[in-house]
Amino acid sequence: MVKPYQHEPFTDFSNLENQKAYEEGLKTVDAYLGKDYDLVIGGERVSTEDKLVSVNPANHSQVVGRVSKATREHAEQAMTVALDAFESWRTTDPVSRADILFRASAIIRRRKHEFSALLTREAGKPWNEADADTAEAIDFLEYYARQMIRLKDGMPVESRPGESNRFGYIPLGVGIVISPWNFAFAIMAGTTVAALVSGNTVLLKPASTTAVVAAKFVEVMEEAGLPKGVLNYVPGSGSEIGDYLVDHPKTRFVSFTGSRDVGVRIYERAAKVHPGQKWLKRVIAEMGGKDTIVVDNEGDVELAAQSIVASAFGFSGQKCSACSRAVVVEDVYDQVLERVIELTKDLTVGNTEDREKFMGPVIDQAAYDKIMSYVEIGKTEGKLVAGGVGDDSTGWFVQPTVFADMEPDARLMQEEIFGPVVAFSKAKDYDHALEIANNTEYGLTGAVITNNREKIDQAKRDFQVGNLYFNRGCTGAIVGYQPFGGFNMSGTDSKAGGPDYLLLHMQARTTSEML
Numbered sequence: 001m002v003k004p005y006q007h008e009p010f011t012d013f014s015n016l017e018n019q020k021a022y023e024e025g026l027k028t029v030d031a032y033l034g035k036d037y038d039l040v041i042g043g044e045r046v047s048t049e050d051k052l053v054s055v056n057p058a059n060h061s062q063v064v065g066r067v068s069k070a071t072r073e074h075a076e077q078a079m080t081v082a083l084d085a086f087e088s089w090r091t092t093d094p095v096s097r098a099d100i101l102f103r104a105s106a107i108i109r110r111r112k113h114e115f116s117a118l119l120t121r122e123a124g125k126p127w128n129e130a131d132a133d134t135a136e137a138i139d140f141l142e143y144y145a146r147q148m149i150r151l152k153d154g155m156p157v158e159s160r161p162g163e164s165n166r167f168g169y170i171p172l173g174v175g176i177v178i179s180p181w182n183f184a185f186a187i188m189a190g191t192t193v194a195a196l197v198s199g200n201t202v203l204l205k206p207a208s209t210t211a212v213v214a215a216k217f218v219e220v221m222e223e224a225g226l227p228k229g230v231l232n233y234v235p236g237s238g239s240e241i242g243d244y245l246v247d248h249p250k251t252r253f254v255s256f257t258g259s260r261d262v263g264v265r266i267y268e269r270a271a272k273v274h275p276g277q278k279w280l281k282r283v284i285a286e287m288g289g290k291d292t293i294v295v296d297n298e299g300d301v302e303l304a305a306q307s308i309v310a311s312a313f314g315f316s317g318q319k320c321s322a323c324s325r326a327v328v329v330e331d332v333y334d335q336v337l338e339r340v341i342e343l344t345k346d347l348t349v350g351n352t353e354d355r356e357k358f359m360g361p362v363i364d365q366a367a368y369d370k371i372m373s374y375v376e377i378g379k380t381e382g383k384l385v386a387g388g389v390g391d392d393s394t395g396w397f398v399q400p401t402v403f404a405d406m407e408p409d410a411r412l413m414q415e416e417i418f419g420p421v422v423a424f425s426k427a428k429d430y431d432h433a434l435e436i437a438n439n440t441e442y443g444l445t446g447a448v449i450t451n452n453r454e455k456i457d458q459a460k461r462d463f464q465v466g467n468l469y470f471n472r473g474c475t476g477a478i479v480g481y482q483p484f485g486g487f488n489m490s491g492t493d494s495k496a497g498g499p500d501y502l503l504l505h506m507q508a509r510t511t512s513e514m515l
Helices: 016-030 072-091 095-111 112-123 127-151 187-196 209-222 238-247 260-270 301-317 329-347 367-380 429-439 452-462
Strands: 035-037 039-041 044-046 049-057 061-069 162-173 174-176 201-205 232-235 249-259 284-286 292-297 325-331 385-386 400-405 421-427 445-449 467-470 506-514
Touching: 016 112, 016 292, 039 072, 039 209, 039 292, 039 400, 049 112, 049 209, 061 201, 061 209, 072 174, 072 232, 072 238, 095 112, 095 187, 095 209, 095 421, 112 127, 112 209, 127 174, 127 187, 174 187, 174 292, 174 367, 187 201, 187 209, 187 249, 187 260, 187 445, 201 238, 209 232, 238 260, 249 260, 260 284, 292 301, 292 429, 301 325, 301 329, 301 421, 301 445, 325 329, 329 367, 329 385, 329 421, 367 400, 367 421, 421 429, 452 467
Parallel strands: 035 061, 174 201, 174 249, 201 232, 249 284, 292 325, 292 445, 325 421, 400 421, 445 467
Antiparallel strands: 039 044, 039 232, 049 061, 162 506, 385 400
């Protein structure tokens, strides 16, 4: 009997034993730094001369790994293998497919601190952020396995005398999973196993900057008993293989997490029907956000400040759910802003191998340059009150940055920066605050700090986001507890870690038999 789902607990790093365990994880990872990783196509390792070089963003002279780079020929080979594997995988007992996920989660749980330490090295994640990333990966495997067992027999429909009707789900086919670097383990694993447990085969193209953790995950799935060809590891450039696979007539669906611009491009390309294609491709897309914490004059000022700082600067603001806009009712604006500045100036920034560092680097030079360019834009649009300083000499570090007195239509209030920058805007009243919160093309997360029940109910009606939180920050959704995903330009409203997510990877079929 399958135990009820409970999310993986976070590690208490105030415990000395847990600190030592994480340090051992770092030693384990350091022992294989610089290793080469091959493509995996049909269970076979394929090495290429052209490599993606993954470096530690906190120390960009340190090579984490060199990953073989797939060409279009490799992508075509992987597609052929995946199509062949689909014929047997689609008929595999859903419980057996779920059991592979359970075994994989057990393997990851035993190696939890190693995987988290790898995220510290490859993505620059602080200990607690890396630990949460690994815990979420475990959660996705456990949750989706249980969901598949629930869905395997379909849903009840009515029958009539002399007639038996069934309504069930069948897998789609070969899916392309294009995963991001910011939740390099959790989202990469979650989007992959959701497709696999539903009976599809997958070509996994992870983010180039964090391809090593994806290679390690593929090894885990092999160890857990996943048949050859069901999951194929094909890292490479978007222009070289990404477009090719999105356009491919045998691609049945694309699962993408990343920027708005790339997501829109994928959506557009996937809509075109190519010769030999006999379906409309499905696109599952999560594309970012411009997320707001609204602070009402009937809210807790200290809670508001703490929530803004944690949501804006956790993992250096490199979350699609990060608070990049604080909209505060004018009665408490100065109080909240002043307290946020105080808290921000107390934050520590540096190499996250040190447990005491709250914030680490941003992911790479391109991200650093983009963020620093937005800092310069912010200086022309509002008042810089904290941070605004960067240093890319040894790692890509940007100090947590706060801008005050922004107009709602300022670029810092409208464009996704994906870094440790939060902009403050003053609202005349609560209605005005919600109006500002909604004046963006995105619709991912938001939060409201208020003790007024009527205002909470008003936000539930009028705040247009997929995940809305009250009296807490706007980041930190837990699998199975707060299904995550947004609408508008934040994506296709695909709720990861929710009860209907697997259905996006299947198609419904009705059978009717006369008795």
